[in-house]
Amino acid sequence: MILSDTDIKAKIASGEIVVESPDSGHIANINASSLDLRLGHFFKIYDHSKKAILDPLDKESFENVTKLVEVEAGEAFIVQPGEFVLGVTMEKIKIADNLVARVEGRSSLGRLGIIIHSTAGFIDAGFEGTITLEITNINRMPVALYPRMRVCQLAFEPMSSHAEVSYSKKKTSKYQGQILPQESRIAMDPEFLEIAKSRKHKNMNRNIPQKTTQTV
Numbered sequence: 001m002i003l004s005d006t007d008i009k010a011k012i013a014s015g016e017i018v019v020e021s022p023d024s025g026h027i028a029n030i031n032a033s034s035l036d037l038r039l040g041h042f043f044k045i046y047d048h049s050k051k052a053i054l055d056p057l058d059k060e061s062f063e064n065v066t067k068l069v070e071v072e073a074g075e076a077f078i079v080q081p082g083e084f085v086l087g088v089t090m091e092k093i094k095i096a097d098n099l100v101a102r103v104e105g106r107s108s109l110g111r112l113g114i115i116i117h118s119t120a121g122f123i124d125a126g127f128e129g130t131i132t133l134e135i136t137n138i139n140r141m142p143v144a145l146y147p148r149m150r151v152c153q154l155a156f157e158p159m160s161s162h163a164e165v166s167y168s169k170k171k172t173s174k175y176q177g178q179i180l181p182q183e184s185r186i187a188m189d190p191e192f193l194e195i196a197k198s199r200k201h202k203n204m205n206r207n208i209p210q211k212t213t214q215t216v
Contacts, residue, residue: 002155005031008030008156016098017099018093018095021090026091034154034155035153037090038091039133042181043085047067057195071146073148081139084135092130097163099156100122102155104154105153106150115136116152117134129178
């Protein structure tokens with residue numbers, strides 16, 4: 001069940017949904033069944049010339065691989081054909097531990113060839129922070145995006161009960177409280193940490209000199 005505009009407003013009034021923006025302009029962006037969010041001023045661009053590969057088993061491959069770009073109000077950020085960049089919402093949100101939200105792109109941007117999220121369209125119960133946007137241009141023409149434009153919408157759904165361990169309480173939560181566009185932290189996933197630890201242990205064993213016996 002998706003919350004209606006009446007329920008979204010009620011959840012905001014009760015504090016179960018918290019939306020923070022510099023001008024409180026999000027109030028006017030509540031739709032019949034969703035809440036529009038606006039594009040922030042910061043983007044991160046991947047510098048493919050610095051790294052040969054992004055490897056979840058190599059945390060160093062994720063370091064210093066992006067460049068932060070700030071775009072002033074009224075200026076355009078041009079997304080080139082086939083380009084992938086990280087953006088961020090102007091609004092910061094917080095949702096209760098009995099709600100989830102889904103990020104959906106705007107139809108008007110979709111018709112320009114702009115995909116707002118590649119896969120990460122799900123916001124877990126208890127999340128707090130801005131939304132990192134995985135922006136791709138599948139058009140053959142460059143597309144201009146502007147800070148403060150409505151870029152995506154959130155649809156909220158109630159859960160069957162309160163989460164026992166919400167995102168804010170989960171030990172492996174990697175993006176809680178994020179403000180700027182956040183690169184992938186997949187290398188911090190337990191399975192990759194375990195594999196990396198095992199691989200390091202094997203390499204150490206290989207480097208240990210083996211004892212030799214001599215016969216006289």
